[in-house]
Amino acid sequence: MKVAVVGYGHIGKQHCINIIENDRLELAYICDPYIQADDLPDGLDESCLVTDYDEFIESCPEIDLLIIATPNNLHYPMLEKAMTQYPFAGTPILVEKPVVIKSEHIDKLQNIQEQRVKDGIGEIPIFVNYPLRFLPSVNVLKNSWESIGKIRVANVGVFWNRNKGYYEAANWRGKLEEEGGPLFNEFIHHLDLISYLGGEIVIESGSIGDYAHKYTEVEDTGIINFNFVDGGLGVITYTVATPNKSFDVNLHFIGDKGSAKLTGLYTNRLLINDDVYEFPINRKHYAQVLTAISDYLIDGHRDERLCMMDEGLKLVASINKFYSITR
Numbered sequence: 163m164k165v166a167v168v169g170y171g172h173i174g175k176q177h178c179i180n181i182i183e184n185d186r187l188e189l190a191y192i193c194d195p196y197i198q199a200d201d202l203p204d205g206l207d208e209s210c211l212v213t214d215y216d217e218f219i220e221s222c223p224e225i226d227l228l229i230i231a232t233p234n235n236l237h238y239p240m241l242e243k244a245m246t247q248y249p250f251a252g253t254p255i256l257v258e259k260p261v262v263i264k265s266e267h268i269d270k271l272q273n274i275q276e277q278r279v280k281d282g283i284g285e286i287p288i289f290v291n292y293p294l295r296f297l298p299s300v301n302v303l304k305n306s307w308e309s310i311g312k313i314r315v316a317n318v319g320v321f322w323n324r325n326k327g328y329y330e331a332a333n334w335r336g337k338l339e340e341e342g343g344p345l346f347n348e349f350i351h352h353l354d355l356i357s358y359l360g361g362e363i364v365i366e367s368g369s370i371g372d373y374a375h376k377y378t379e380v381e382d383t384g385i386i387n388f389n390f391v392d393g394g395l396g397v398i399t400y401t402v403a404t405p406n407k408s409f410d411v412n413l414h415f416i417g418d419k420g421s422a423k424l425t426g427l428y429t430n431r432l433l434i435n436d437d438v439y440e441f442p443i444n445r446k447h448y449a450q451v452l453t454a455i456s457d458y459l460i461d462g463h464r465d466e467r468l469c470m471m472d473e474g475l476k477l478v479a480s481i482n483k484f485y486s487i488t489r
């Protein structure tokens with residue numbers, strides 16, 4: 163499968179490495195206006211570098227998968243272009259989280275898919291990148307969920323450190339219009355895990371604070387109270403203002419049959435009742451998302467860990483509901 167990666171930054175480079183190492187994938191293009199031929203991965207010809215996204219899509223490149231790994235605010239216009247520019251439209255897409263950051267863009271993307279169904283040409287396969295779903299710790303917990311039973315309460319704490327260097331490394335980070343806030347940039351992964359494991363949630367209330375990041379436009383700390391749609395309560399405490407370094411990640415799930423806790427800074431430790439699991443820390447879960455997508459597109463085998471656009475958009479709506487309550 164020929165793949166184009168749009169945005170050759172921190173995560174775009176990771177996708178390129180994973181494509182190069184995957185026998186079923188070929189890195190055909192990198193699209194980024196801010197890189198030079200010298201920056202390309204070894205073995206990639208200068209002709210593979212494109213700088214203008216709109217022109218690229220209009221030229222209808224022969225690719226089987228488009229990966230959008232640009233700043234959060236660019237996801238919507240780039241998705242909209244790729245989904246509606248014929249004859250390119252129809253090409254499968256992997257978009258980085260968050261799918262979009264503005265609520266008004268949710269309906270617009272869903273309408274494009276609905277119109278395609280009405281026109282008899284079917285929905286475009288659009289995947290959202292949630293690699294934590296592919297962690298071995300998460301796999302074991304998902305497969306053992308029977309021993310937790312019906313969720314009663316979830317208590318989640320993510321205590322990270324993001325320092326000035328992190329925000330200075332990319333000028334969109336920490337900006338209201340471009341990043342959207344730490345729930346879109348960091349903690350969306352944990353919100354996704356909660357609903358992936360415990361079921362759909364509805365955010366009810368919460369509060370935000372800003373303690374160590376006066377130089378950003380968004381909060382650095384928050385507490386979210388939520389309900390599971392099928393019953394059960396939850397709370398998430400998140401911060402990027404932990405002094406000096408990241409401290410802890412923990413997701414406790416208490417059900418009517420048992421209890422579980424995912425923990426460790428890399429979510430690599432798991433406790434299910436009396437059983438303790440510890441998994442190696444690596445980045446294999448990023449590569450596994452791409453393997454699952456190629457298996458789906460080539461063989462038709464759908465890995466349930468893949469997050470599709472509709473599911474990703476529900477999370478965007480939940481985060482915006484929280485921000486409408488707290489900002």
Ligand SMILES: NC(=O)c1ccc[n+]([C@@H]2O[C@H](COP(=O)([O-])OP(=O)(O)OC[C@H]3O[C@@H](n4cnc5c(N)ncnc54)[C@H](O)[C@@H]3O)[C@@H](O)[C@H]2O)c1
Nearest residue numbers: 169170171172173193194196231232233234258259291332
């Ligand atoms: N799934 C994950 O685990 C994960 C991890 C990190 C980041 N992300 C997401 O990936 C996206 C990128 O994050 P990052 O940390 O790699 O950011 P980054 O700033 O390191 O990289 C963004 C890249 O996009 C390029 N770019 C900007 N405008 C462009 C345009 N018009 N056309 C093409 N390229 C353009 C920039 O030059 C840069 O190279 C964000 O949406 C972020 O939320 C996801």
